[in-house]
Amino acid sequence: xDVNEHTVIEFRxxxxxxxxxxxxxxxxxxxxxxxxxxxxxxxxxERLAGDDGEAPDDDLLATSLMGATVRExxxxxxxxxxxxxxSPYRLDENLGPYQLEEELGRGGQGVVYRATDTRMGxxxxxxxxxxxxxxxxxxxxxxxxxxxxxxxxxxxGVCPVYDAGIEDGIPYIAMRYVEGRTLAKCISETLxxxxxxxxxxxxxxxxxxxQASPPATSSPTPTGPQNRSDVMQAVLLVExxxxxxxxxxxxxxxxxxxxxxxxxxxxxxxxxxMDFGLARDERSDLETLTRTGDLFGTPAYMSPEQLxxxxxxxxxxxxxxxxxxxxxxxxxVRPFRSTSREGLYQAILTKExxxxxxxxxxxxxxxxxxxxxxxxxxxxxxxQTSLDLAEDLRRVREYEPILAKPTPRRIRLTRWSQRNPxxxxxxxxxxxxxxxxxxxxxxxxxxxxxxxxxxQKALAALSDLKADTDAALDAYAEAxxxxxxxxxxxxxxxxxxxxxxxxxxxxxQKKLAAANALLKESEELRRATETDLEVSRKRIAAIxxxxxxxxxxxxxxxxxxxxxxxxEKLERLKQEVTRxxxxxxxxxxxxxxxxxxxxxxxxxxxxxxVTNARLVxxxxxxxxxxxxxxxxxxxxxxxxxxxxxxxxxxxxRTLQLVNRFSHPIRIRSVVARLPGGTxxxxxxxxxxxxxxxxxxxxxxxxxxxxVAITFWRFDWRNRRFLRxxxxxxxxxxxxxxxxxxx
Numbered sequence: 001x002d003v004n005e006h007t008v009i010e011f012r013x014x015x016x017x018x019x020x021x022x023x024x025x026x027x028x029x030x031x032x033x034x035x036x037x038x039x040x041x042x043x044x045x046e047r048l049a050g051d052d053g054e055a056p057d058d059d060l061l062a063t064s065l066m067g068a069t070v071r072e073x074x075x076x077x078x079x080x081x082x083x084x085x086x087s088p089y090r091l092d093e094n095l096g097p098y099q100l101e102e103e104l105g106r107g108g109q110g111v112v113y114r115a116t117d118t119r120m121g122x123x124x125x126x127x128x129x130x131x132x133x134x135x136x137x138x139x140x141x142x143x144x145x146x147x148x149x150x151x152x153x154x155x156x157g158v159c160p161v162y163d164a165g166i167e168d169g170i171p172y173i174a175m176r177y178v179e180g181r182t183l184a185k186c187i188s189e190t191l192x193x194x195x196x197x198x199x200x201x202x203x204x205x206x207x208x209x210x211q212a213s214p215p216a217t218s219s220p221t222p223t224g225p226q227n228r229s230d231v232m233q234a235v236l237l238v239e240x241x242x243x244x245x246x247x248x249x250x251x252x253x254x255x256x257x258x259x260x261x262x263x264x265x266x267x268x269x270x271x272x273x274m275d276f277g278l279a280r281d282e283r284s285d286l287e288t289l290t291r292t293g294d295l296f297g298t299p300a301y302m303s304p305e306q307l308x309x310x311x312x313x314x315x316x317x318x319x320x321x322x323x324x325x326x327x328x329x330x331x332x333v334r335p336f337r338s339t340s341r342e343g344l345y346q347a348i349l350t351k352e353x354x355x356x357x358x359x360x361x362x363x364x365x366x367x368x369x370x371x372x373x374x375x376x377x378x379x380x381x382x383x384q385t386s387l388d389l390a391e392d393l394r395r396v397r398e399y400e401p402i403l404a405k406p407t408p409r410r411i412r413l414t415r416w417s418q419r420n421p422x423x424x425x426x427x428x429x430x431x432x433x434x435x436x437x438x439x440x441x442x443x444x445x446x447x448x449x450x451x452x453x454x455x456q457k458a459l460a461a462l463s464d465l466k467a468d469t470d471a472a473l474d475a476y477a478e479a480x481x482x483x484x485x486x487x488x489x490x491x492x493x494x495x496x497x498x499x500x501x502x503x504x505x506x507x508x509q510k511k512l513a514a515a516n517a518l519l520k521e522s523e524e525l526r527r528a529t530e531t532d533l534e535v536s537r538k539r540i541a542a543i544x545x546x547x548x549x550x551x552x553x554x555x556x557x558x559x560x561x562x563x564x565x566x567x568e569k570l571e572r573l574k575q576e577v578t579r580x581x582x583x584x585x586x587x588x589x590x591x592x593x594x595x596x597x598x599x600x601x602x603x604x605x606x607x608x609x610v611t612n613a614r615l616v617x618x619x620x621x622x623x624x625x626x627x628x629x630x631x632x633x634x635x636x637x638x639x640x641x642x643x644x645x646x647x648x649x650x651x652x653r654t655l656q657l658v659n660r661f662s663h664p665i666r667i668r669s670v671v672a673r674l675p676g677g678t679x680x681x682x683x684x685x686x687x688x689x690x691x692x693x694x695x696x697x698x699x700x701x702x703x704x705x706x707v708a709i710t711f712w713r714f715d716w717r718n719r720r721f722l723r724x725x726x727x728x729x730x731x732x733x734x735x736x737x738x739x740x741x742x
């Protein structure tokens with residue numbers, strides 16, 4: 001027996017039971033009881049209603065119409081073949097400009113076809129009414145209101161309406177055709193894969209009504225998705241649905257029938273909201289179609305204010321339904337369950353749902369808080385908009401802190417007392433009686449114990465005196481022993497420190513000697529360079545004088561050359577002119593070489609001056625440290641000397657570290673850089689800076705030019721510090737006292 005056949009048998013049993021009791025329910029009630037099998041239940045409900053000669057209640061029209069984008073096929077329970085239900089139109093016929101191609105689903109009074117708009121050449125989902133019967137005007141008005149409500153919103157997560165009208169007396173709505181499955185179908189298939197279902201009472205129609213078979217064997221409790229990726233996929237679908245509903249609410253429309261059967265999941269994993277048959281326009285001035293006391297919606301997903309038939313429903317009623325859908329997606333069971341409609345109503349109005357983590361331990365704690373906030377019975381404590389719910393779901397997916405807070409225990413105790421007033425009054429009275437009895441017993445017990453106490457005080461005083469004496473002697477001996485150990489440790493520490501200081505002093509003396517040698521060598525180089533520079537300048541001046549003399553002589557030869565006529569003399573003068581020209585060129589080249597050498601030596605001189613300045617600074621620093629080491633060495637038998645508080649305060653300044661992250665950080669090191677390149681490790685009083693206190697203080701030497709702070713960041717996901725160093729370097733000006741870590 002497959003799942004569809006088993007569902008039909010269970011539906012027949014429930015239908016027969018309600019008919020025998022005279023309280024036959026509408027199609028929406030049975031579709032809610034058998035979620036995920038809407039098409040099968042709708043066909044069987046129509047057949048049974050026809051056999052009884054009854055038409056479905058027109059007040060339940062909106063919940064009996066199937067969603068416009070359902071694309072599911074049903075199989076015959078015995079043969080597994082697709083069955084075609086009777087339709088007002090045959091396939092391949094036209095309804096106005098639409099050519100019918102395939103029946104997608106049906107309800108008590110509506111059928112949905114896949115059709116082609118012959119004007120635009122596009123596929124549409126065509127919903128039409130049939131068998132209007134009594135109350136046709138009200139049914140048509142609701143059908144028109146569904147088209148108007150869906151057409152008011154433009155959002156990718158809302159199924160848009162292309163067209164609406166009446167053709168041959170049959171109303172229709174043309175909507176976007178979307179491939180995919182309903183969320184109810186996804187939940188049903190997950191239940192089938194897990195081999196789980198809820199316990200139901202099965203009644204065989206072949207035997208007498210009173211001979212009901214025992215409850216079906218129950219499989220293990222369904223737990224829903226087990227890994228984080230599957231849980232977050234379900235969360236993402238509900239988040240997309242919430243954002244689409246927020247767009248609907250912003251357009252002034254309340255859906256009032258949010259359930260898995262009205263949410264389509266496309267092959268790409270996108271959620272699409274559909275079926276606005278029960279939607280209400282908040283901004284409309286028209287008289288509402290709902291009569292006082294009417295209940296519209298699917299009972300399992302209705303909010304407490306819907307069940308109370310409150311006229312002023314707002315967008316928070318859809319938030320409640322989203323919370324039920326989210327609970328069912330993550331646990332594969334509904335938060336409120338009962339074998340009767342009255343029991344279901346009472347559970348929704350008075351009982352708190354089981355924690356989803358008890359059903360599915362894979363659900364994170366923050367997500368359970370989000371579900372509980374969406375299912376708050378008081379609307380003021382619920383999420384105020386669908387967008388608020390969507391944003392908290394996004395924060396859960398992205399490991400961010402949520403805005404919702406768990407319900408305080410005081411409020412939970414008050415609600416329990418309101419739900420169970422008799423038991424609460426009995427427990428209160430019992431507590432008062434027990435308190436009075438306990439007080440009386442304690443009074444008599446105190447009087448009897450008082451006499452014993454007085455008798456034992458004398459013995460206790462003597463015992464205490466002896467114990468105090470022994471304790472004082474032991475404390476004195478222990479103090480002497482600790483003092484001796486402390487002195488020995490101090491002496492050892494002083495010897496070690498003295499050796500360390502001697503080693504450091506020797507090393508500093510070596511470095512100082514090396515620095516003096518470098519300075520002496522640098523000074524000799526400077527003097528030699530100055531001498532070379534002076535010689536080069538003199539040579540350049542001599543070359544320039546010789547060049548000027550040769551130019552004058554060359555000029556005189558040229559003038560003499562113009563006046564001479566003899567050929568031999570003329571040739572000799574030309575040779576002399578050529579020789580002088582070459583000498584001038586040679587002098588020019590020599591001058592250029594000297595100038596280049598002079599420039600290079602000038603650059604070297606400046607570089608040596610910079611190096612000398614650094615060497616002087618290093619020498620001064622070494623001399624200062626050497627003076628500190630040789631000024632007053634510690635005694636071998638005394639404790640390490642502490643510098644005076646005033647001198648220490650004069651050499652230090654306070655620096656405030658500010659945590660600008662939204663999570664705690666752990667300071668690993670703080671290094672202060674002094675003039676001359678010297679670095680000093682700074683003592684850290686407290687390593688961690690929380691996201692609440694934000695600040696900590698460290699002491700750095702005066703004259704610090706920059707600080708380098710190394711810290712670890714806290715990982716909220718793994719609840720530990722990431723052992724990766726993050727370094728922040730900041731320059732310290734004369735007056736700055738704050739470093740922001742961001």
